[in-house]
Amino acid sequence: MSLAMVSHKIGLSSPAPVLAAGSIIFCCAVAVLAILGLRHIGRYEKLGFTDSLTALPNRRSLHVDFQKHDRAGQEIALALIDLDGFKLVNDHYGHFVGDAAIRECATILKDLAGDEASVYRLGGDEYALLIGGPVAGTVLEGLCRRLIERLAKPVSVDDRRLTLGASIGLSRKVPGEKLSSSELLRRSDVAMYASKRGGKMRCTWFSAAFDQSREQLKEMDDELRAGLANREFRLNYQPLVDSRTRKVVAVECLLRWERADGKRVGPNIFIPVAEESGLINAIGLWVLRQACCDALEWDDITLSVNISAAQLRNPEFPIQLGHILEETGFDPERLELEITETCLVLDPVVAERSLAVIRGFGVKISLDDFGTGYASIGFLRQFRFEKLKLDRSLVVQAGEDEGSRAMMLSSITVARAMKMGVTAEGVETQDQADMVRAAGCDQIQGWLYFKALPAEEIAQHLGKPVGTATPTEQRDSKVA
Structure with missing residues (x-):
C-alpha cells in the first residue's frame, strides 16, 4: 500500500503530515535509546571501579583517588592488608564460606574506617586503606591497630566462628615527594611481607632498608642457584x-x-x-x-x-x-x-x-x-x-x-x-x-x-x- 493510500484512509489530503509524524517518532526513539545507552555506559563505568564481591572500590579506583589527593598537595598514607588465616578457611570450608568471610571483613573495614579512610579490595584476601590529609600517617596507623585488635577475635560467618588475622604494610607520601600510586602500593606490599616474617598480626612501616635487604636476598638467591x-x-x-x-x-x-x-x-x-x-x-x-x-x-x-x-x-x-x-x-x-x-x-x-x-x-x-x-x-x-x-x-x-x-x-x-x-x-x-x-x-x-x-x-x-x-x-x- 502506498503512502498516498494510507493518507487517504486516515483522512489526510497529503502524505506530508505522515512523514512529519514518522520523523518525530524516529527522533523520540533515538533519544530514548541514547538515554538508555548513557545509563548503561554509566553502569559499566561504575562496575569498572567496583569490586563485584564486596561492592568496595577496587584497585583502579584507588589509583584515581590517589591522584585526587596528590593534586591537592596532601600527605598520603596507604595500608595494604592481607588476611593471615584466609587460606585455611578456603581449604577447610570451601570457597562459598571463603567469599562470605571476604564480605564480612569488608564490612568490618568499612565500619572501622568510617569517614576517616577510603577502603578498597585489591583482590583475593587483600584490602587497602587510603587517607589524605595533614596527619594521614598517624590516623592510618591508629586504624590499622584497631583492625588488628578486632581480627584477633573470631569473625562470625554463616553461623561459624572463624579465626582470621591481618598482616599490614604501611607507606606514606609527603607533599612534594615524587611518588606514584604504584610505587606506594609496592612499598606497602614490601612492608606487609615484613609483618608476616615478623610473626603476623602486626603493622609495619616501609623502610628503605627493606629494599636493601631484598637486593641482598636476590644476590644470595642467585648464588644459591649457581651453587x-x-x-x-x-x-x-x-x-x-x-x-x-x-x-x-x-x-x-x-x-x-x-x-x-x-x-x-x-x-x-x-x-x-x-x-x-x-x-x-x-x-x-x-x-x-x-x-x-x-x-x-x-x-x-x-x-x-x-x-x-x-x-x-x-x-x-x-x-x-x-x-x-x-x-x-x-x-x-x-x-x-x-x-x-x-x-x-x-x-x-x-x-x-x-x-x-x-x-x-x-x-x-x-x-x-x-x-x-x-x-x-x-x-x-x-x-x-x-x-x-x-x-x-x-x-x-x-x-x-x-x-x-x-x-x-x-x-x-x-x-x-x-x-x-x-x-x-x-x-x-x-x-x-x-x-x-x-x-x-x-x-x-x-x-x-x-x-x-x-x-x-x-x-x-x-x-x-x-x-x-x-x-x-x-x-x-x-x-x-
Missing part, C-alpha cells in the same frame, strides 16, 4: 646413639654449602633465603635423594632428614618424596622426617594431609626442637609423632635448675603416654648423658659421642658401642 647447579652442596651425618646399648641406631642428615670461592655459608643464613625464594623445594629434594643414596649402605639404621615449613606446605611434596623412595630403592621404614612446630602451625590443614600421605609410605615423623615452642598435648595428639627430640636448650637448662628438669621429665612422661620415642639433642657432657639416660630418653645425640661426619666415615662406627669424644669445632646448625 646447586655447580654441586657446591654436600651432606654430613651426625650419629644418634642408643642410650642403653650405646650403639649407633640412626644418623641425622646435615646440609653444608661451600662456595666456589672457598667461603662456607651456614644453613642458618642460606636456608631462610631459599625458603623465601622457593628454591628450598629443589634443594630439599636434592638432600633427600642424596641422603637416601648414601644411607643405602648403612643397613638397619634410621636416616633422619629435616624438612622445612615451605617444603611441607608444597602439596606436591609427598608425591615427590614417593618418587625419590622408588628411584633410590631406599626402605621408607628406615626414613624419618624431622619437622618443627613452625611447619605445622602455619598451615595445619595442608600439613596434616601431607603427613597422612607420607605415613602411608611407612615413613616416620618426629617433632624437632621440642621445648622451644608452645606445643600442647592436643597438638601432639593431633599430629601423632613417632618421636620427640628434646632441644639442646632444654637439656642444658635441665642440668642447671630443678624447674627445667621437671619440665624435661614431664615432656618424657607425655611422650611415653602417647607411645612416642624420645631423643635428647645437643648432649655435650657425661653428666648430661647420665641425666637424660636416667630420665628415660631412648637415644642420645651430641658432641659427647659424635660430631657431624662425611658419609664415607659412618660405616666404621656401626655395630659397636661408642665411648666419648671431645668437641673439636663449633656445634653444627641443622637444615631448617
